[in-house]
Amino acid sequence: MAFLPLFFPAIPFDTAKAAWGIFRRYNFYRAIGEQANCLFDGIRLVDPAGRFRKPPHTMAMLYLITAFQYMEMLPDALAAEAVQKRVDWKYALHLPLNYPDMKAASLCEFRGWLVVEPAAQRSLQLLLHRLSEVTDCPARLRSGREASQVISTVCQTSRLAVIWEALNKALKALATWRPEWLVDANLPRWFERYSDFQGYLELGADRLARHAMFHNIGVVGFYLLRAISESSDPVLANLPAVLNLQRVCDEQYEQVEGKVQWRREACASCPLYNLMPLSTAKINYDIHITARVT
Numbered sequence: 001m002a003f004l005p006l007f008f009p010a011i012p013f014d015t016a017k018a019a020w021g022i023f024r025r026y027n028f029y030r031a032i033g034e035q036a037n038c039l040f041d042g043i044r045l046v047d048p049a050g051r052f053r054k055p056p057h058t059m060a061m062l063y064l065i066t067a068f069q070y071m072e073m074l075p076d077a078l079a080a081e082a083v084q085k086r087v088d089w090k091y092a093l094h095l096p097l098n099y100p101d102m103k104a105a106s107l108c109e110f111r112g113w114l115v116v117e118p119a120a121q122r123s124l125q126l127l128l129h130r131l132s133e134v135t136d137c138p139a140r141l142r143s144g145r146e147a148s149q150v151i152s153t154v155c156q157t158s159r160l161a162v163i164w165e166a167l168n169k170a171l172k173a174l175a176t177w178r179p180e181w182l183v184d185a186n187l188p189r190w191f192e193r194y195s196d197f198q199g200y201l202e203l204g205a206d207r208l209a210r211h212a213m214f215h216n217i218g219v220v221g222f223y224l225l226r227a228i229s230e231s232s233d234p235v236l237a238n239l240p241a242v243l244n245l246q247r248v249c250d251e252q253y254e255q256v257e258g259k260v261q262w263r264r265e266a267c268a269s270c271p272l273y274n275l276m277p278l279s280t281a282k283i284n285y286d287i288h289i290t291a292r293v294t
Contacts, residue, residue, distance in 0.1 A: 067141065069158075
């Protein structure tokens with residue numbers, strides 16, 4: 001008689017009570033919670049090379065969270081927040097209501113390991129197939145996506161959120177410290193476009209649209225940094241939000257023959273940058289600092 005792996009403990013009573021009270025109708029996350037151990041039957045949750053050592057329950061959680069991120073188009077920061085605040089996610093992951101904060105960086109670290117570990121990608125592929133057969137499975141998981149595409153999409157979504165947030169905070173800081181300067185430097189629709197990330201992100205569900213967003217934000221970011229540099233105003237140049245925007249732009253873009261290009265493979269700070277394969281994207285957007293921006 002075969003025994004199922006018990007990577008997930010019993011669903012905590014407080015979580016089950018809260019979930020049943022809030023989600024009276026059977027839904028996808030309730031189904032995941034009730035089938036969690038079955039989903040991982042036959043899947044080994046260890047790293048044979050010893051590069052990513054986590055307990056089996058943590059590994060299983062990270063696999064599921066990656067799938068949830070892809071399904072909901074959530075960057076790492078919002079996914080970590082969902083683990084902390086959402087009862088449906090806690091039920092699916094068998095977590096208590098008072099589960100401590102999850103670090104967004106751990107999700108990025110996990111994907112970095114997935115990229116260089118073929119066996120882990122095969123495990124994710126098998127899990128995605130099983131999730132596609134779960135009751136009320138959303139269309140994005142029913143469409144038979146490749147594991148590599150899921151990893152790439154989640155990574156790009158998270159990177160896009162980092163870039164967008166850096167630009168948003170820089171614009172807000174400039175509006176506070178030098179509003180008259182920003183009025184002169186501001187271009188139409190900046191604040192409209194960079195004020196609601198969730199709505200902005202929904203437009204990026206399509207791969208080409210997402211790449212275009214990287215292009216547009218890069219153009220605006222480098223345009224703004226150049227304008228600040230040319231202003232010779234030390235207050236503007238040394239605002240923490242502006243310094244962070246410079247750091248993020250350097251991390252997410254690179255200059256090649258006078259052009260600024262988005263680093264499609266990975267962030268410059270990623271320790272696996274040189275190990276990652278090229279993105280499957282077919283379009284390479286070049287960002288000219290001198291280009292007209294909108």
